[in-house]
Structure formats: C-alpha cells, structure tokens
Amino acid sequence: MNEVWTIAEQSGGALKAVSFELLARGRQLADKLGVKLASVVLADSISDEALRELIERGADEVLCVEHPALAGFVCETFAKALVALARERTPQVVLAAATSSGRTLMPHIAVTLHAGLTADCTELDIEEGTGLLLQTRPAIGGNIMATIKTPDHKPQMSTVRPKASRPLDRDACRTGSIERIALDPAFVERRVEVLGLERDVEGFENLEEAQVVVAGGRGLKKAENFKLVRELADALGGAVGASREAVDRGWTSYPHQVGLSGKTISPRLYVCAGVSGAIQHLAGIKTAETIVSINSDPEAGIHKLADFAVVGDLFEILPRLTKRIAERRAGVAEGACK
Amino acid sequence: MEILVAIKQVPDTDKVRMDPVTGTMVREGVDTIVNPLDLYAIELAIRLKEQHGGKVTAFTMGPPAADKALKEAIAMGCDAGVLVTDRAFSGSDTWATSYALSRAVAKMGRYDLILAGERATDGDTGQVGPCLAAWLDIPVLTYVGSLESADGGSIVARRLVEEGYQRVRAKMPCLLTVVKEVANPRLPTLRGKKFARQTALAVYGAGDLDADPACLGLKGSPTKVSKIFYPKVTRGxxxxxxxxxxxxxxxxxxxxxxxxxxxxxxxxxxxxxxxxxxxxxx
Incomplete structure (x- = not known):
C-alpha cells in the first residue's frame, strides 16, 4: 500500500522539532489508512543516531538523501531529489512543514508531480469510504475554514504550521528501517549558490520556533517603552513580537512582526500588550495555544480572541507581571532537583 | 532590465464570503485593493528600473475588474500591464493559476526577473510564486528581505528564514517573492495616475495562450473544496x-x-x- 510521507527538516545534522510534530500527524493518518509512515530527510550529513529518533517518534522507515549540496536550502535541488523519490515510490500523502523552506519546496514539487497541495493545514483526517485526505485550512485571515481534498491526483500534499501539533513521546522500543540514498549529481542546481546563513543578525527574531512570544503594539506609546515587552519576554524565556503599528513606528524591526504581512505563529503562549487586535494581527496568532491580552480598551478585538484578558493599564501591569514571573521561575529553579 | 511583477487583486475587507456550492470566493460587492504584499514587489521593481533602466510590466489573473489593480501598479511607476482574464480560468487553485500565468509569461517574451509578494492576503497560500517558477523552470528565491546586487546576469538576495538570513546568488532569469522589509512602497503620483489612465492594458484570454484547456480553471485544479465553515473567532x-x-x-x-x-x-x-x-x- 502507498505510504504516508513526512518531510523532516534539519540544520547541521540536527533534526528540527517540526520533523517530529509532522510524524505525530502522519502516524495518525497512516494508522487510519493501514499503511507505513516514512520520514524523508534531505541533508548534507546526518548520523544514524539522529535519524533513529524519527523512528522512535513514529516513523516506520527513514529515507535519507545525502549530498553536500543539501547543506543549505536550494529549492530546485531539494525539489528534484524529492520528485525522483516520489515518482519511484509513489506515496499517497506527503506532509511538510509550513516553514520558509517547506512553503517553497512543496509548491514547486506539486507542479512537477501534478499533485494537489493545500497550504497551512490545521486539521488533517482521512475520509471514510474513499480514504482521501481531508485537509482543513484557514483562509481570508482565518475568517473562513475550508476543507479541501484532492480526489484524482496523487500524492495528496499538505503543509502544516510548526507548533500546531505535539510530537509523540520517544519510544525506544519502536523499530524501523533507515535507508540512505545518494543524490543524483545531475539534480544539483547550478544556477543557485548559497553564500551563507547570517545568524544573530541585529534586529532578527525567530518567532516561528519560539514556544512563548510576548508582543507589543501601539499602546506602548513610544520606542523606549518597548523594553517592557522585552523584559516580560525575558522573564518567560520567550521571543519578542510586535504588531504592524509598532514595526511601522520603528520601535522594533520587521522580523518581529506578527500578522498577515508578518509572521504567522502558533506558540504555546502568546502574550500581547497594547495590541488592539486588527483582523490582520489576529490572523497571525489564531492557532496559538493560549492567548493573553493586556489592553485598556474593554472592547479591543484582541480580548475576544484571548483565553485570558486583562483590561487595564499595561504600564502598571507589565512590570508587576514580569517581576512575579521572574520570582516564580527563580523559585522553581532553586526548588528543582535535576 | 526587463521585470515582470505578478500581482493579485484582493478584497479590502473581512466581509468576504465563499460560495458554499462551488467553494470559491465571492468577490462581487466587496471593495478591492492590490494585495498589500505585492506593493513591496512593485516598489522593488520600480527601484531596480531606476537603477538599471529597462521596463516593468505588472500582470495579474482575475476578473475584468482586476484592471484596477494593474492601473494602480502603473500609477506607482510600472510601464505596462497585462490582464489575464477569461471565464475559463475561474475556480483555479494555485496549480491551475500558476499554469495559466506561466503561459501568459511565455507570451510576454523575454524577461530578467519576476517579482511577487510572498503571499496574498486572501488565499494566503504563498504557493503561486514557487509554482510559477517551477512551470517556467527558473530559480525561485522566496521570502526575500533585501537585494544586495542585481547585475552581471545574477542577483544576490537575503532570504528571511527561521534562523536568520540566507544569502543566495541566483542566475537571472529568476523569480523572487518578497517580504515587507524589501522596500517601502511609494504612493502613486498625479502624473502616474494620468499615465495609468492613458495606458492601454494588454488582455489575454484563454484562447490567446498556448495552454492545455484541460489544465485551466476549476476542472484543471487538482484540489477541490469540499466544505466551507465559519470558525468561532472568540475563545470566551x-x-x-x-x-x-x-x-x-x-x-x-x-x-x-x-x-x-x-x-x-x-x-x-x-x-x-x-x-x-x-x-x-x-
């Protein structure tokens, strides 16, 4: 029977958390279909030990394509490698992460494979009777949900937002195969050259992979006050986000921007202060697990989406909250025995 | 430098409905704007033209009324507009849309660069850009936050990715999808608006494209919408x-x-x- 595939992501030989989240989704689908679940890894070099974790977290087999040209993401090279593998082994479902690379790679291979692709799925299921993949996604800023299927084309492909599901616990008893596949050198794209990856760039923020994001908006009134948001983020060990207004006013840089023209995120906790909750902003955080809003306007749109809303003056609330959380965490650290 | 900018007309409000029967968006009766992320692509295109000379052509697929979006792009500083419109295109998913656009690009002739916004604010898939590049077999760089250079037949771009910025060199012709920080869009000038009014758009119908009719519109689309529902927005x-x-x-x-x-x-x-x-x- 045709397999379910998930496309793992790695960096420097270390698998990213989203690889395991995808397996949790894929496991459910494969079990319903009664087929095997394979995790496909494209890497320059990665150890058996690292790949073994994919099996312990749900995969029945690991297909690892290795080549030095796979060190950095080049859409065309990755696409050719995957297309060749998919043509040979004809999976019925392929899931990838809705990341900067997944959202580039999957559309590219959908064209070549003449496959249907649905972006940013929040729910995946198998239709009774037909065995087709049911893909549910938000559209138009999350105001509409659409369930989409691909009746006549294979594979059925989806991207899934990072953090939208939890990885399965590691199970050391699980067994599976690891197969290493060499990349056909003809697949290496000659027109594109990766010059490097700039990390720790000033003003950069990795919001997509953060478990906690604390964001500030126009209610902060001026650039200096943005530090109140940074301090709470530090206390919670989270990343710093911002509304479009805060970025447009120059209080912080664009990589911090959350919303339709910024980043779409699904952290475990999203706290925002002085953010009114324009629909463009809400679209970026709808899938956050827990939302806390702090805004002096009881009618602010953000409060309606919040799991916990505080109506009040953020300049009074934020410093106290930061202090309390810092104390808690310090207390926990002291009391903890590791 | 010959630059093509792929743009999309999108609804301006959150009052958009979807037709529960066909599962496609109902665009009638809603104010429309140029997709806000496409404005960054238009701005970058105009700046590149100002630096390197050449011509910028905006193109879009949509209903006849999408000419308004092209006129706005021209008013900002694009030189020409191509409207790809036909009932045969209606109900296209990203696969069929990108196919039709790729056939339109083939008809437009030689180009060095295709620019587009990273995604559109209505469908919000971000798929048409990479799909279009796949059809055209040109390199694609997504999430471009800045361009370091664009000469000597190649571009050097910085892509905003999860870990930071990936610096990449790509040979032209290539396709870039851009994010907000790439350029701050200018407003149309009075002179620009006048020029836009005087500029006739090229209009391509399905019959004008060297395209397989079976790959167009709803029937050419691999994905089918099977259900639409309105999620509860409040969490209470x-x-x-x-x-x-x-x-x-x-x-x-x-x-x-x-x-x-x-x-x-x-x-x-x-x-x-x-x-x-x-x-x-x-």
Missing amino acids: GAMVKALDEAGTENAVDELVAFLEARDLIARDVIAREEIAGEGAQR
Whole structure:
C-alpha cells in the first residue's frame, strides 16, 4: 500500500522539532489508512543516531538523501531529489512543514508531480469510504475554514504550521528501517549558490520556533517603552513580537512582526500588550495555544480572541507581571532537583 | 532590465464570503485593493528600473475588474500591464493559476526577473510564486528581505528564514517573492495616475495562450473544496479588570495563577533543548 510521507527538516545534522510534530500527524493518518509512515530527510550529513529518533517518534522507515549540496536550502535541488523519490515510490500523502523552506519546496514539487497541495493545514483526517485526505485550512485571515481534498491526483500534499501539533513521546522500543540514498549529481542546481546563513543578525527574531512570544503594539506609546515587552519576554524565556503599528513606528524591526504581512505563529503562549487586535494581527496568532491580552480598551478585538484578558493599564501591569514571573521561575529553579 | 511583477487583486475587507456550492470566493460587492504584499514587489521593481533602466510590466489573473489593480501598479511607476482574464480560468487553485500565468509569461517574451509578494492576503497560500517558477523552470528565491546586487546576469538576495538570513546568488532569469522589509512602497503620483489612465492594458484570454484547456480553471485544479465553515473567532476566555491599584494586583495574581494552571511558567516551557540547533536562541 502507498505510504504516508513526512518531510523532516534539519540544520547541521540536527533534526528540527517540526520533523517530529509532522510524524505525530502522519502516524495518525497512516494508522487510519493501514499503511507505513516514512520520514524523508534531505541533508548534507546526518548520523544514524539522529535519524533513529524519527523512528522512535513514529516513523516506520527513514529515507535519507545525502549530498553536500543539501547543506543549505536550494529549492530546485531539494525539489528534484524529492520528485525522483516520489515518482519511484509513489506515496499517497506527503506532509511538510509550513516553514520558509517547506512553503517553497512543496509548491514547486506539486507542479512537477501534478499533485494537489493545500497550504497551512490545521486539521488533517482521512475520509471514510474513499480514504482521501481531508485537509482543513484557514483562509481570508482565518475568517473562513475550508476543507479541501484532492480526489484524482496523487500524492495528496499538505503543509502544516510548526507548533500546531505535539510530537509523540520517544519510544525506544519502536523499530524501523533507515535507508540512505545518494543524490543524483545531475539534480544539483547550478544556477543557485548559497553564500551563507547570517545568524544573530541585529534586529532578527525567530518567532516561528519560539514556544512563548510576548508582543507589543501601539499602546506602548513610544520606542523606549518597548523594553517592557522585552523584559516580560525575558522573564518567560520567550521571543519578542510586535504588531504592524509598532514595526511601522520603528520601535522594533520587521522580523518581529506578527500578522498577515508578518509572521504567522502558533506558540504555546502568546502574550500581547497594547495590541488592539486588527483582523490582520489576529490572523497571525489564531492557532496559538493560549492567548493573553493586556489592553485598556474593554472592547479591543484582541480580548475576544484571548483565553485570558486583562483590561487595564499595561504600564502598571507589565512590570508587576514580569517581576512575579521572574520570582516564580527563580523559585522553581532553586526548588528543582535535576 | 526587463521585470515582470505578478500581482493579485484582493478584497479590502473581512466581509468576504465563499460560495458554499462551488467553494470559491465571492468577490462581487466587496471593495478591492492590490494585495498589500505585492506593493513591496512593485516598489522593488520600480527601484531596480531606476537603477538599471529597462521596463516593468505588472500582470495579474482575475476578473475584468482586476484592471484596477494593474492601473494602480502603473500609477506607482510600472510601464505596462497585462490582464489575464477569461471565464475559463475561474475556480483555479494555485496549480491551475500558476499554469495559466506561466503561459501568459511565455507570451510576454523575454524577461530578467519576476517579482511577487510572498503571499496574498486572501488565499494566503504563498504557493503561486514557487509554482510559477517551477512551470517556467527558473530559480525561485522566496521570502526575500533585501537585494544586495542585481547585475552581471545574477542577483544576490537575503532570504528571511527561521534562523536568520540566507544569502543566495541566483542566475537571472529568476523569480523572487518578497517580504515587507524589501522596500517601502511609494504612493502613486498625479502624473502616474494620468499615465495609468492613458495606458492601454494588454488582455489575454484563454484562447490567446498556448495552454492545455484541460489544465485551466476549476476542472484543471487538482484540489477541490469540499466544505466551507465559519470558525468561532472568540475563545470566551476570562476577563479581569485592572482599573485601580487593588484591581491591578488582583489581575496580576489571577493571571499568574492562570499561567501556572496551564503549566506555562513553572516548568521550563521553553524547552530550548528540544528545539535543535541555535534557531531558538534569541
């Protein structure tokens, strides 16, 4: 029977958390279909030990394509490698992460494979009777949900937002195969050259992979006050986000921007202060697990989406909250025995 | 430099409906604008033309009324517009849309660069850009935050990715999808608006394209919408008022208790070790 595939992501030989989240989704689908679940890894070099974790977290087999040209993401090279593998082994479902690379790679291979692709799925299921993949996604800023299927084309492909599901616990008893596949050198794209990856760039923020994001908006009134948001983020060990207004006013840089023209995120906790909750902003955080809003306007749109809303003056609330959380965490650290 | 800018006309409000029968969006009766992310692509195209000379052509697929979006692009500084419109295209998913656009590009002739916004604010898939590049067999760079250079037959771009910026060189012709920080869009000038009014758009119908009719529109689309529903937007969470000193203390107490109950403070929820690499480091 045709397999379910998930496309793992790695960096420097270390698998990213989203690889395991995808397996949790894929496991459910494969079990319903009664087929095997394979995790496909494209890497320059990665150890058996690292790949073994994919099996312990749900995969029945690991297909690892290795080549030095796979060190950095080049859409065309990755696409050719995957297309060749998919043509040979004809999976019925392929899931990838809705990341900067997944959202580039999957559309590219959908064209070549003449496959249907649905972006940013929040729910995946198998239709009774037909065995087709049911893909549910938000559209138009999350105001509409659409369930989409691909009746006549294979594979059925989806991207899934990072953090939208939890990885399965590691199970050391699980067994599976690891197969290493060499990349056909003809697949290496000659027109594109990766010059490097700039990390720790000033003003950069990795919001997509953060478990906690604390964001500030126009209610902060001026650039200096943005530090109140940074301090709470530090206390919670989270990343710093911002509304479009805060970025447009120059209080912080664009990589911090959350919303339709910024980043779409699904952290475990999203706290925002002085953010009114324009629909463009809400679209970026709808899938956050827990939302806390702090805004002096009881009618602010953000409060309606919040799991916990505080109506009040953020300049009074934020410093106290930061202090309390810092104390808690310090207390926990002291009391903890590791 | 010959630059093509792929743009999309999108609804201006959140009052968009979807037809529950066909599962496609109903665009009638809603004000439309140029997709806000496409404005960054238009701006970058105009700046490149100002630096290197050449011509910028905006193109879009949509209903006849999408000519308004092209006129706006021209008013900003594009030189020409191509409207790809035909009933045969209606109901296209990203696969069929990108196919039709690729056939339109083939008809437009030689180009060095295709620019587009990273995604459109209505469908919000971000798929048409990479799909179009696949059809045309040209390199694609997505999430471009800045261009370092664009000469000597290649471009050097910085892509905004999860871990930072990926610097990439790509041979032209190539396709870039851009994010907000690439350029701050200018407003149309009066002169631009006048020029836009005087500029006739090229209009391509399905019959004008060298395209397989079976690959167009709803029937050419691999994905089918099977159900539409309106999600509950409100979560109905707790609301506490912190209007005075006592209220603020109480609100902070309750919030801390709430976060603890959800296990969001006590443990190291951040579990940074779980996230591989340095990606999670701030």
